[in-house]
Structures are given as C-alpha cells and as structure tokens.
Amino acid sequence: MADDLHPAIASRLDDDGQRYTSGRRKLVEVLEGAGRPLTAAEVLVEGDLAQSSAYRNLAVLESCGIVNRVAGSDEFARFELAEDLTDHHHHHLICTSCGAVADFTAPDGLERSLDELMAEVARTAGFQADHHRLDLFGRCARCHDL
Incomplete structure (x- = not known):
C-alpha cells in the first residue's frame, strides 16, 4: 500500500480536522522505514525532529488511527504505523x-x-x-x- 499510504493518511487527518504537515509526514516516513516499532526517542533521532513537535504529532497521529502504540516491558512506549495502512x-x-x-x-x-x-x-x-x-x-x- 506504499503508493496509497500518504493520501490515506492525509484523508484520515482531514476527517479529524487536521493537516498532513511536513513534520507529520516525516514521522510517518521514519516509522514506515523502521521495520519495527520505535520509541519516541528513536523516532526523534531517526527523523532529526524537534522533541516538542514530535511528541505532539505522535499523539495526533495516534488519535487519528494512523499510528499504534505498542506497550513493551519497559517504561517506553513504541510506535508503528497502523496495520490497515500497511497491509502487513x-x-x-x-x-x-x-x-x-x-x-x-x-x-x-x-x-x-x-x-x-x-x-x-x-x-x-x-x-x-x-x-x-x-x-x-x-x-x-x-x-x-x-
């Protein structure tokens, strides 16, 4: 679904009154390329992103069903793209x-x-x-x- 990924995400955000900003797109691209769930800190490093906007954008993407939170056995939540967007x-x-x-x-x-x-x-x-x-x-x- 890689070709349809970004339009599908833009549509979900639009349905929630949100925009698909360059920062949100960068977060999605980092998660798409990771091959595994990433902690917020890993997302920051991989995407070379500002901490305040990255955390806020992860919360928006999660609330719109674009990103899923994966609870590990430590205190760090991990994030990955929703399965229905990746078909994986x-x-x-x-x-x-x-x-x-x-x-x-x-x-x-x-x-x-x-x-x-x-x-x-x-x-x-x-x-x-x-x-x-x-x-x-x-x-x-x-x-x-x-």
Missing part, C-alpha cells in the same frame, strides 16, 4: 529484560487457527472482535545469552 498483519516479540520489541509474521495456517480461536472466545463472551494481536514475552537473543 504481524505480531510482536517483547523482551522482558531490555524492552526491545520486534515484529514477526505468523504462518498462514497458524494465523487461521488464531482467527478461529479468537472468534470462538469472542462469541462465547458475547464480544464483537475486530482484530487480534499476539505479543510474545521473553528474552531476546542478546539478553538470553547474558
């Missing part, structure tokens, strides 16, 4: 030692099984599920060897 359904590996977050994609068969299981759980609870996300907690390769 994925899950997270979260290190309980250093807080690192990495994306992974489940094989199709496992994803179908998860969908079926989640639908059954939701149905049993009288809950209407929109989507699922699987977060695996443990220690990354770097921390495991320590």
Whole structure:
C-alpha cells in the first residue's frame, strides 16, 4: 500500500480536522522505514525532529488511527504505523529484560487457527472482535545469552 499510504493518511487527518504537515509526514516516513516499532526517542533521532513537535504529532497521529502504540516491558512506549495502512498483519516479540520489541509474521495456517480461536472466545463472551494481536514475552537473543 506504499503508493496509497500518504493520501490515506492525509484523508484520515482531514476527517479529524487536521493537516498532513511536513513534520507529520516525516514521522510517518521514519516509522514506515523502521521495520519495527520505535520509541519516541528513536523516532526523534531517526527523523532529526524537534522533541516538542514530535511528541505532539505522535499523539495526533495516534488519535487519528494512523499510528499504534505498542506497550513493551519497559517504561517506553513504541510506535508503528497502523496495520490497515500497511497491509502487513504481524505480531510482536517483547523482551522482558531490555524492552526491545520486534515484529514477526505468523504462518498462514497458524494465523487461521488464531482467527478461529479468537472468534470462538469472542462469541462465547458475547464480544464483537475486530482484530487480534499476539505479543510474545521473553528474552531476546542478546539478553538470553547474558
């Protein structure tokens, strides 16, 4: 969806009475190129952005459904583009030692099984599920060897 990404984001912002400013576009480009969820500090460094506007713009992008917040095991939230904008359904590996977050994609068969299981759980609870996300907690390769 890379060709459609920026017009889709501009439309979502417009629907919320917001503009797609150059600062917001830079944040989106940093997250798009990262390949993993980034902390706000990492976004600042990667994008060479001013701290005050970056935090404010991340909040706007999150409230408009453009950016998702990923909670790690440390005190730092991480941010990534919303899946429906990237067409890349994925899950997270979260290190309980250093807080690192990495994306992974489940094989199709496992994803179908998860969908079926989640639908059954939701149905049993009288809950209407929109989507699922699987977060695996443990220690990354770097921390495991320590």
